[in-house]
Amino acid sequence: MLKAVPIGEASRASGIKVPTIRYYEQIGLLPSPPRTEGNRRLYDGADLKRLRFIRHARELGFEIEPIRELLALAGEPDRPCEGADRIARAHLADIDHKIARLTALRLEVARMTECTHDSVSDCRVIEVLGDHGECLADKH
Amino acid sequence: MLKAVPIGEASRASGIKVPTIRYYEQIGLLPSPPRTEGNRRLYDGADLKRLRFIRHARELGFEIEPIRELLALAGEPDRPCEGADRIARAHLADIDHKIARLTALRLEVARMTECTHDSVSDCRVIEVLGDHGECLADKH
DNA sequence: ACTTGCTCCTCTAGTCACTAGAGGACGTAG
């Protein structure tokens, strides 16, 4: 309500790039703001708050659809906790899964790079990649 | 040289889906194999080896371009180690970077889900996402 | 010979979350 700002300033205030803000509007994550006579978007304080919410959620690795749900839940001050909590827990499980997978990969790639490096034609990197039996785990 | 197989069998033997094999051929990761009179691809042992190499590298999280380089290096038995080792080490650094970032995210999302759950209108999930000051770190 | 069912072919378009660029209009400071 204090003042409405153009998209560039909304971008600076939220840390979201200008084309990305327009993209969020296009996919309906952000409501279409009013325009000036010159057809330029004008964002108010609520829009900026929403943008910062989105940015923070994206930084935490939430995908767009969960963010859409979280925004809907944040909109109604009654019982947001169950739904929001479920989404956050699902995301946490996803993060744990990714960390576990990357840790397994790390181990194998590290083993691979333990190349004696003096030997020339028997490179562990190439060898390990070529020989499937060298692999520790195949799980996704 | 033992026998050439059609794409479906190459898929089963390598664990790479049929459309993906065709895609690899399209982007030049895999040479175009000879065809039967009926225009069907025929893969020999070297092709299957290459496919398994690619699959294993993909499973370890290598991207296509690094794999392309690794395949080129594997092709010449002289001095493959320096280049291959560099690629593998770069990938390892990338994995470490991702793990570090995910670990930081995990901490924050976990903190977020420590919701007392009895309180209704003050949900930590929504609150943390809305309030930027709650954030521990902003780094990418 | 015919049909059934599987595999194969090419081609296009869709995924996710943007990003880049073209080509143009507006707004303001000098």
Place this chain on the structure above:
DNA sequence: CTACGTCCTCTAGTGACTAGAGGAGCAAGT
């Protein structure tokens, strides 16, 4: 009045596939 920055819309590109349409080849059974 001109220069520059900001804004507009629209299209296409990214990576690494995946899905589907629409059709042809091929082997086995009737």
